[in-house]
Amino acid sequence: MNSRLGIIGFGQMGGAIGSGLVANGALDVGRIMAWDLYAAALQHATDVGIGTAGSVDELCSGSDIVLLSVKPQDAPTVLEQAGAGLAGKAVVSIVAGWNAETLSAHLPEDARILRVMPNTPARVAAGAFGLSESTTVTDAERSEIEEWFSAIGLVEWVPERLMDAVTGLSGGIPAYAAIIVDALADGGVQQGLKRPVARRLVLQSLLGSAKLMLETEQHPGDLKDAVCSPAGTTIEGVRAMERAGVRSGLSEAVIAASRRASEL
Template sequence: MLKIGFCGAGKMAQALVKGFIGAGLTKADLVLASCLPNDADSIKAFQDIGARAIFENRTIAEHGDVLILAVKPQVAPAVLSELKNSPRRLTLSIAMGVSLAALEKALPSGTPVIRVMPNTPALVGCGATVYARGSNAGDEDVAIAKRLFSSVGVCEEVTETMIDPVTALAGSGPAYVYMMIEALADGGVKMGLTRPLAYKLAAQTVLGAATMVRDTDEHPGKLKDDVASPAGSTITAIHYLERHGLRSALIGAVEAATERCREVTAAARPN
């Protein structure tokens, strides 16, 4: 069982704790998180899990086997400054835009660091996570990181240069899908469906289609062709979507989000 300390006690930290406990990788009483004294919601959430939330990052760093940096990027420099003289611990950072170089410079020399990028569906055990190892992280460290984050979804290793595109695709991607679900439901309502039924059918359709792509190993284009009968309603709808640039809009969204991630990363780069 791993003793895990979280710097940050927000929604993602709460989701990860639940996943780690559910997978039998830790126990609630082995988890400690830091948050602001006035963050009553996070304090209660950790209490409900059976873990504790405190107000000192240094204590978190001294707590256990793994330290997880789970704070907003704008808060990360201040938190890292508090950890400068802390004991060396395997450190997993989910702070967006904070590079391995910045982490390794701020933490005690020789600290094994792994940069991790999960997404919000980890809240329901369906996360898509990637990680990039720092210069001091060995295979055993990587195995711990992969075991932890595989407990809340899929988890794959990438080079750090791929973190920004992954953030744009998988990190921001749920927002794009929520917009599509909302739009599909609006279409159903326009054509006479009740709002609750339209949302239920749209969400289940997206879930089912995604599961087909994941579990069949078929190319999405092949699965699309299987639905589109000659002269049918589906191919008519596909033509409409192509004419109005659905693919181009999604490709452009990932590109734009990647560039923004790179801007944030560049701004956080150590001098």
């Protein structure tokens, strides 16, 4: 298939996906269009070479697959504006907390739905995408959409009932990771390192550790054990983290975010 993609909402997440798809050659710039409520977002689309539509109707008429990338509170208004323009379209929704049933209630009966939860590293082709197994898109559309997202990150198909968990986990990890990076860099600065040096060491070490676990499928516990020498420095650091409740705090962040997603 050579479907045309229309993006409704070119903010942080919609912009990351659109920019990532174009930058990595997953989608020719001539097959993608964007529309947004805000001029600044549309300017961002123009800056990366993506054409913009003057209205939701124009975007829908020029698209085969529509990516719905708006805030939950804006979704009803935007979908009302789109109206019959989404009839017969494949609608890929990244609206947090909106399950398939909620989406169906706001879409034409013959619109096909695929719910996705992405994250912002898609902008640099390092995203993580949870795709709902409860989808009504065609097999051809499913394959094409999966191909697009695979070009800019990791794709995992999950049951619809677990999409809120994906929202709380990978959807929030860029924020959680940023806090972790800042905190670890603070520790390095306290011990005398210049902040840019500390930050780069943290970022590269986290990147390398993630790459190591992904490529070798090594269990995180095994990686930890391999670094923790008896009576060594790292086990003391791990002990300090456990005393501070870091492990529990991170788990609670995911649980809290997942619960909030279900409330939206």
